[in-house]
Amino acid sequence: MTLQNLDTAPRRARGLPAPPIRAFLARYGLVIAFLALWQLSGTLGWISPAVLPPLDAILGALWTGIASGALVDDIAISLQRAGLAFAGAVALGVPLGLLMGQLRPVERALDPILQLFRQTSALALYPVFILLLGLGETSKVFVIFWATLFPTLLATIGGVKQVDRKLVEMAESYGAGRVQVFRRVILPASVPAIFVGLRLSATTALLLLIAAEMIGANKGIGFQVMNAQYNFQIPLMFAAILLMAGLGLAANAVLVLLQRRLCRWSLD
Amino acid sequence: MTPQATGDTLRGAVSLRHLSKAFTLNGQPLPVLRNLSLDIRAGESLAIVGPSGCGKTTLLRMLAGLEAADSGQVVIDGRPVAGVGTERAVIYQEPRLLPWLTVLENVAFGLEVRGIARSVAQDRARRHIRLVGLSDFENAWPRQLSGGMAQRVGIARALTVQPEILLLDEPLGALDAMTKLTMQEELARIWREENVTMILVTHDLEEAIFLADRVLVLSADGTPPALIPVDLPRPRDRNGADFVRMRRMLMGRFGLH
Numbered sequence: 001m002t003l004q005n006l007d008t009a010p011r012r013a014r015g016l017p018a019p020p021i022r023a024f025l026a027r028y029g030l031v032i033a034f035l036a037l038w039q040l041s042g043t044l045g046w047i048s049p050a051v052l053p054p055l056d057a058i059l060g061a062l063w064t065g066i067a068s069g070a071l072v073d074d075i076a077i078s079l080q081r082a083g084l085a086f087a088g089a090v091a092l093g094v095p096l097g098l099l100m101g102q103l104r105p106v107e108r109a110l111d112p113i114l115q116l117f118r119q120t121s122a123l124a125l126y127p128v129f130i131l132l133l134g135l136g137e138t139s140k141v142f143v144i145f146w147a148t149l150f151p152t153l154l155a156t157i158g159g160v161k162q163v164d165r166k167l168v169e170m171a172e173s174y175g176a177g178r179v180q181v182f183r184r185v186i187l188p189a190s191v192p193a194i195f196v197g198l199r200l201s202a203t204t205a206l207l208l209l210i211a212a213e214m215i216g217a218n219k220g221i222g223f224q225v226m227n228a229q230y231n232f233q234i235p236l237m238f239a240a241i242l243l244m245a246g247l248g249l250a251a252n253a254v255l256v257l258l259q260r261r262l263c264r265w266s267l268d
Numbered sequence: 269m270t271p272q273a274t275g276d277t278l279r280g281a282v283s284l285r286h287l288s289k290a291f292t293l294n295g296q297p298l299p300v301l302r303n304l305s306l307d308i309r310a311g312e313s314l315a316i317v318g319p320s321g322c323g324k325t326t327l328l329r330m331l332a333g334l335e336a337a338d339s340g341q342v343v344i345d346g347r348p349v350a351g352v353g354t355e356r357a358v359i360y361q362e363p364r365l366l367p368w369l370t371v372l373e374n375v376a377f378g379l380e381v382r383g384i385a386r387s388v389a390q391d392r393a394r395r396h397i398r399l400v401g402l403s404d405f406e407n408a409w410p411r412q413l414s415g416g417m418a419q420r421v422g423i424a425r426a427l428t429v430q431p432e433i434l435l436l437d438e439p440l441g442a443l444d445a446m447t448k449l450t451m452q453e454e455l456a457r458i459w460r461e462e463n464v465t466m467i468l469v470t471h472d473l474e475e476a477i478f479l480a481d482r483v484l485v486l487s488a489d490g491t492p493p494a495l496i497p498v499d500l501p502r503p504r505d506r507n508g509a510d511f512v513r514m515r516r517m518l519m520g521r522f523g524l525h
Contacts, residue, residue: 167364167366169334172334172352173332173333173352173358174352174377174382175352175354175382184377184381188368265367265411266411
């Protein structure tokens with residue numbers, strides 16, 4: 001995944017505003033065309049609706065699932081797993097990254113083992129986590145946490161290390177001590193890089209959530225995708241997939257909003 | 269002659285005593301400053317010129333306390349100094365503004381770092397923002413400023429801490445020719461109004477003559493430094509006969525015409 005893929009936040013048009021309709025079509029025209037093609041291919045019988053149900057059937061299944069409460073439990077448990085793991089990854093990754101980015105000896109000591117951990121697929125380690133932590137919630141949250149930690153950690157380290165030394169020197173020449181340099185220069189300068197990591201981590205969390213739920217769960221959106229397929233409830237399967245996509249977009253949108261509030265100085 | 273230079277009560281006198289500094293290049297020591305001694309009067313304007321590699325920026329960084337001398341001392345108002353100090357402020361070639369702070373917050377930064385309350389710091393910052401003519405841009409972000417405006421903000425930030433000594437490291441080197449001339453006038457005015465000692469590293473000989481009471485000429489080949497007084501009335505006229513003669517003489521030292 002490239003960072004550009006993440007950068008899909010809506011941006012205000014620069015310069016003269018284009019007419020609203022044209023601007024809207026320029027931005028979302030392809031998505032609308034894609035969805036229309038999907039709907040038509042089902043209703044016109046180009047692809048068997050049993051394999052690719054038309055959108056209205058999928059939305060119908062989604063609505064039934066939510067209205068009847070059947071999917072609500074799955075959404076709640078999935079959000080809890082991903083949320084806990086993401087919160088843990090941020091709570092550890094950001095402070096550790098800030099520390100490692102500033103203290104070369106700490107970074108030198110920790111880097112090899114972190115690289116080893118990072119290059120080991122979290123899913124390959126899932127059986128190990130199950131052995132250690134049992135089949136319950138802990139191992140699921142932990143495997144998501146494991147994979148989610150690294151993007152935030154590495155982005156934070158990178159952010160701290162690329163802080164302009166000239167700005168640090170400027171602050172020092174005005175008498176700023178270590179704490180002030182950290183609080184007033186290094187931390188704010190690292191925020192944009194940290195957000196790149198947070199957005200990658202959020203994506204990773206949802207990715208691992210599905211994988212973990214497909215392998216060893218009896219609840220959750222990922223479980224529903226597999227379960228619906230086994231039972232040949234194809235509209236429900238697509239409804240669960242759609243739900244995941246929605247969650248991913250929502251998580252990204254929240255982070256983009258937060259970034260805009262915190263980094264007004266760096267935008268446009 | 270400057271009226272400031274005669275006052276004994278003025279602070280900001282700098283003495284360099286037997287300063288030496290060498291760098292190591294490929295295992296070989298490369299001396300850049302050899303046993304340099306010099307007295308700079310409080311309120312004086314001194315320019316330091318020389319070819320690249322002569323140590324002029326190193327000298328300024330030692331004055332700022334950002335670099336240590338191998339031997340010798342920097343003495344300010346009779347006290348030897350080591351490290352940075354509140355009586356000195358540095359203006360760099362790049363404005364070095366913090367991009368996440370507004371103009372006002374950037375200018376107040378130096379005072380806030382020294383523990384002055386934000387409201388007090390910003391009040392004092394506003395005075396110096398006015399001095400550099402940017403009152404309408406108090407709430408602008410640095411990315412919205414032109415190069416000349418950003419450099420003015422850097423100058424205002426340095427002045428706001430009310431230093432006795434202003435250290436300028438090629439402050440106008442990155443500006444276009446027109447802006448540069450305007451900013452030279454501005455620096456001359458600020459120096460006159462703020463009663464500070466000004467030590468200016470520049471590679472622009474005309475700038476040195478325009479702004480300085482004396483010009484310290486450093487060389488890269490081991491020739492001893494020369495100290496050249498600029499006895500021209502202020503405000504200085506770049507096209508006056510004496511100015512042109514002075515410039516020709518100084519350029520001649522570098523083999524230029």
